[in-house]
Amino acid sequence: MLNASLPVKIMASLDCADYLHLIDDIRKLEQGGVDMLHIDIMDGHFVPNYALGTNLLRKLRPQTKLLFDIHLMTEQPEANTTLFAGLGADLITFHCETTSRLHQMVSLVKSLGKKVGLALNPSTPPAFLSYLLPYLDMVLVMTVDPGFVGQKFVPEAIGKVEEVRRMADAQHCPIDIAVDGGIGEKTVPLLKRAGANVFVGGTSSIFTGKGDIEALARDFRTLCEKN
């Protein structure tokens, strides 16, 4: 199997949680053993939706030890990276479609002492990564067009994960490859086989609304580890 030596990591997509009982859900995610909260930031420009913001992060950061992956779905990430780094991000993931200054963005995130992830929309070719892979901690292969929870999985993303893993192996980069959107029972085995090792749990797994979130988080980890 590809990437056998890389640990499996589980992220929970906070935008899928129950906003009215957010802290309860976070406690359950902690108990359920997720590694990171995946926090979608939407600006209404790069994606036609708005989600999660600075005040929420300010309140949440002191409440949990879970790591924060800030998924910036915003135009001009250069303009807001310092702000989000200061709000307790551990990993900042921005989209390669949002800036022409990719190396500078990577350097900016690193200069702020954060890990850096680069996200690719389903239609974006992995060639974007050729000269950047050695500088990245994670590649986030979007498996839906970003902007909304609960969308239909784009199957072409499986081949893309495979291609990204091949590129990373060829450059001797033991990089995390994350997948986001429609990740669940049907898609995890295919994506893991293709080379993904970080799985974002949303409405197809941890937040199905059917059952206890703590148990669903545990089940999701088991699913991602066993396949």
Ligand code: DX5
């Ligand atoms: C999509 C977001 C995802 C989303 C995943 O815009 O980036 O993180 O919350 O949700 P599901 O798994 O329901 O597609």
Ligand code: ZN
């Ligand atoms: Zn996301």
